[in-house]
Amino acid sequence: MAITIPRAFALFCLASLAACSGEEPEPTRDPVPVVAQDIRVLPEMLEIEAIGSARAATSAEIYPETSGRVTRVLFAAGDFVRDGAPLVELDARAERLAVEAARVQVREADQLLSRYRRIEDTGALSASQIEAGETALASARVALQQAQTYLTDRIVRAPFSGHVGLTEIDRGDRVSDTTPITQIDQRGTLYVDFPAPEAVFNTLRPGQTVQVTPFSDGSRTIDARVVTTDSRISQDSRDFIVRTAIPNNDDRLRPGMSFRVVFERQGEARPVVPEQAIVWGGEGSHIFVVRDAKAVRIPVTITARREGFVFVDGAIRRGDRVIVEGVQKVRDGQDIRLVSGGGAGSQTVRVRPAASGTPAPDPAER
Numbered sequence: 001m002a003i004t005i006p007r008a009f010a011l012f013c014l015a016s017l018a019a020c021s022g023e024e025p026e027p028t029r030d031p032v033p034v035v036a037q038d039i040r041v042l043p044e045m046l047e048i049e050a051i052g053s054a055r056a057a058t059s060a061e062i063y064p065e066t067s068g069r070v071t072r073v074l075f076a077a078g079d080f081v082r083d084g085a086p087l088v089e090l091d092a093r094a095e096r097l098a099v100e101a102a103r104v105q106v107r108e109a110d111q112l113l114s115r116y117r118r119i120e121d122t123g124a125l126s127a128s129q130i131e132a133g134e135t136a137l138a139s140a141r142v143a144l145q146q147a148q149t150y151l152t153d154r155i156v157r158a159p160f161s162g163h164v165g166l167t168e169i170d171r172g173d174r175v176s177d178t179t180p181i182t183q184i185d186q187r188g189t190l191y192v193d194f195p196a197p198e199a200v201f202n203t204l205r206p207g208q209t210v211q212v213t214p215f216s217d218g219s220r221t222i223d224a225r226v227v228t229t230d231s232r233i234s235q236d237s238r239d240f241i242v243r244t245a246i247p248n249n250d251d252r253l254r255p256g257m258s259f260r261v262v263f264e265r266q267g268e269a270r271p272v273v274p275e276q277a278i279v280w281g282g283e284g285s286h287i288f289v290v291r292d293a294k295a296v297r298i299p300v301t302i303t304a305r306r307e308g309f310v311f312v313d314g315a316i317r318r319g320d321r322v323i324v325e326g327v328q329k330v331r332d333g334q335d336i337r338l339v340s341g342g343g344a345g346s347q348t349v350r351v352r353p354a355a356s357g358t359p360a361p362d363p364a365e366r
Contacts, residue, residue, distance in 0.1 A: 035325035052194030056185035
């Protein structure tokens, strides 16, 4: 039977519509091969900086014991003097005469008592007269000691061995017991005092070490031992003073120098991932973790970096594994296939502790 052209065209259109109305099945995507590793949880190490000032382990400002005219200045600024070494002499003529007079009094009292002793047995003297002679001799001896003390005070001496500083005293100056002579420092060991925030009060303990760098030599770093800490917190600044000790055997450092102080304290425990696991997007940083053989996108905030690893804060679960290779190929919810590569699964996170410069492995890996 013959079919007209209009009818044939209509049948063709119907067939075309039927073909277009059918849904084609989506092509199946193969799982993306990735490399993942366990997420470690370690304490974050916070680095704290402060400015410290140095002082000598033993230091004193020297004053004369009495007033008088300076006759000799026996030191120069920067000299090293021994304990007891004379530094300044004052006019002592009157004190020498007082010593001689006191010696005469002692001799007279001793001679008088000797005569009393010789005739004591004769009964010519009473017991009270003998006692008076003994008392006179004892008083004369005390007077002599006082006169010798006054004479000794006319020489200003070093209270201990150390280096003396500048002086404004010259020969002929008149000084009193309120006139400063010089400063003396025992600087073989220096104390570096610095303020530390209240948050680390329970962290710094005697025997621990911090690193100090003198501003006069930025290339030099010194391990300073904590000696003691202040017993209270300042109500105004909310900090406390920490005293550390540093050796100065080469005598290159001076009291009063400023130091940059750096130390670390253990902070909150946070997840740690390799830097290559971090993906940056329009909404910030995120990572992909493996859950049920799928890639799950987790937004994270980076809180610290340490030797190729980052501490992150996010909705990470215990037991999650983070994708470290192939991360640029995956999308949220995409099927993934774990493969081994580059040794990423065996990498460990090492964080330098506050009291040591050597890396310390996580205890779970021992």
